[in-house]
Amino acid sequence: MQYTFEQADLIIVGAGLSGLLTAWFRLIEHPAERILILEAGPKAAGNHTWSFNSSDIDAHWLQRLQPFIVHHWPGYSVRFPRYSRRLPISYATGNSESLLAAVRPLVQAGSLSVRTGSPAVLVEPTAVELADGTRLTAKAVLDARGGRPPSSMLIGHQKFVGHRVRTRQPHGLVEPLLMDATVEQRDGFRFIYCLPYTDTELLIEDTCYSENSALNENEFAERIAEYAHNNAWEILAVLHREKGVLPINVAQARPALGSRPSEAPRIGLAAGFFHPTTGYSLPDAVRLAARIAKLPHLTRDALFRSVSAYAREKWQRERFYRWLNRMLFSAAEPAHRYRVLEHFYALGVGPIQRFYAGDLSLADKLRLLSGRPPVPVWRALQVINERKFLRRQKCRSSAPVDVPGNVNPHLGKETD
Known part of the structure; x- marks a missing residue:
């Protein structure tokens, strides 16, 4: 994915979920346009699994999203100390590899280029300057780089470590276990999340809703192994590991407009476009990508108005x-x-x-x-x-702590 346009209709800085989805949906609606995505890292799409309820997505765009989806289940269950329950809510998941596979036909057709190893030092509404001094221009630019949520947000953290494992015997899960909160409560609210991929392959994820962002990967790994042992799942191999710290929006002083008119609009995590309670980012990424895809003319002003309107609506709604x-x-x-x-x-x-x-x-x-x-x-x-x-x-708090998410270190139980 290294083909580069001399001049693109749209430049997106950041080849994560939001950037790739926006390019994909825009080119579905406007196949004659050319889009360039610039990624600072060595690989587009990162190393992620994204899950969602099918009802989170408009039916039209859910159909468009099918090439991304690798697993789908008709329902899932939850477990709490007082009860267990199955919910007949369709649930689906995709990952970094399936996202790249979904946009690959656009690259092969010549309408999309993804250039990795290209860190941007200046991102303007119609131009991007790279670290090597190269300056690229387009009708419009979107800033989809990851990073801290907007400073207007006070956040808590949902931190997790997930292991995709192969078990010796069938594990017995036929649908996701979205939340098992019967485990010992540590570091805030803790639960286990499981996705069954095959009879002997599943994702086991240990998750905590915590005030702090500190994540001890070895400790989480030990708890995953303990959970598997308690369920009589003998792990033959760990096939894949992932970890993350997702922001949870506790309070927000004003809409996260993403940028000023003199800057390129921000989308994705850094714009605060995620579910405020679950931290899920895919539904917001799809909704905004669909909105941008429907713009009849791609200009810097139209793009800024569209992203800003979405931010205001989201702030009010949530x-x-x-x-x-x-x-x-x-x-x-x-x-x-x-x-x-x-x-x-x-x-x-x-x-x-x-x-x-x-x-x-x-x-x-x-x-x-x-x-x-x-x-x-x-x-x-x-x-x-x-x-x-x-x-x-x-x-x-007299000063913010320099940790991911710009968290207030004194966020905690109200007693006054």
Whole structure:
């Protein structure tokens, strides 16, 4: 993927999920255009697995996404101390290799070029300057480089280590185990996530919702081995390893517009375009890519307006989610955080689907708040006002810590 255009219609800086999806969908709608993607690293698409509920994606674009999907299941289950439940919600997954395979026909057709080993030092609305001094121009530029979420966000962390393993005997899972919260609670809210690929091959992922981003890979690996042992899964080989620290949006002072008009619009993680509670990035990447694909004319101004409008809508739509996250991180005792999710997964299938899709109705929100509250009411009320919460957190921290995600080091249970 090293063919380079002298001048492209669109330059995308960053060959991750958002950058590649945006190029793919734009060229589906406008096959005559030429798009150049610049990637600083040696490999496009990274080393990732992306999963999602099928109902998260508009039916038209879900159909377009089929070449990316490598596994699909008609439902999944969750386990909590009080109950276990199967949910008939279609679930799918893709990975870095399938994403590259999906865009490869565009490269072969000559409409897309992905240039690796090309770090950008300046990203402007219509030009990119590379570290070697090369300057490239286009009608429009998108900044899809990964990195910290916007500074307007106060975040917690979802950190994980996943091992794709082969077992000696069939493991017995026929559908994903999306959340097993019956395990020992450590470092905040902890659960195990499992994806069965074949009878003897599955992904086992140990996940924690934590205030800090520190990730001890060896410790997580030991816990994965312990979980496999407790389920009588004898591991013959670890076929693949992955790890990550995803941001969870706890509070946000203003929309993450991604850039000023003098800069190229940002998309992806650095723009805050991920599910605020789960950290899932694929549904947002698909929605924004579809919006950009539908632009009749690709100009710097049209691109900026489209991305900015998406950021404003997302900020407004997700206020309730951010309050739920504050309850999870700042109102619940760490050992009892699982109760927030335990309460949520007891809802009907419709509200759960709409929650993941970022489209909760007022009735859904009322259902979520009904019944026995998962945290003390007085603590939930303490964190309901987002602006006051942000001011309190700012007062508690004199300076940000230089860790991924620009996390506030004093994010924790509200007691005042």
